[in-house]
Amino acid sequence: MNLWVMRTYLPERLRELYEGENIMTELAINLYQRGIITAAQACRLAGLDRYQFEEILWKRQIPVHYSEKDLDKDIRYATGNI
Numbered sequence: 612m613n614l615w616v617m618r619t620y621l622p623e624r625l626r627e628l629y630e631g632e633n634i635m636t637e638l639a640i641n642l643y644q645r646g647i648i649t650a651a652q653a654c655r656l657a658g659l660d661r662y663q664f665e666e667i668l669w670k671r672q673i674p675v676h677y678s679e680k681d682l683d684k685d686i687r688y689a690t691g692n693i
Contacts, residue, residue: 644673
């Protein structure tokens with residue numbers, strides 16, 4: 612399902628149940644934690660930038676999905692060996 616559709620048509624009753632909390636952020640965290648969506652998708656769904664999203668994960672002690680492949684890619688980028 613398109614993230615725009617999920618954001619637009621989320622039932623109003625759910626919003627009422629989570630009054631005072633950002634339900635889209637909670638949904639994004641839950642889907643990310645379960646491996647259903649990527650961090651980038653979770654950020655878009657929650658309306659947060661990457662740093663804000665990772666700060667929430669850190670505060671809740673939720674591990675960031677970061678593989679050896681990601682590390683290798685970041686090292687190559689940092690050293691100019693893209």
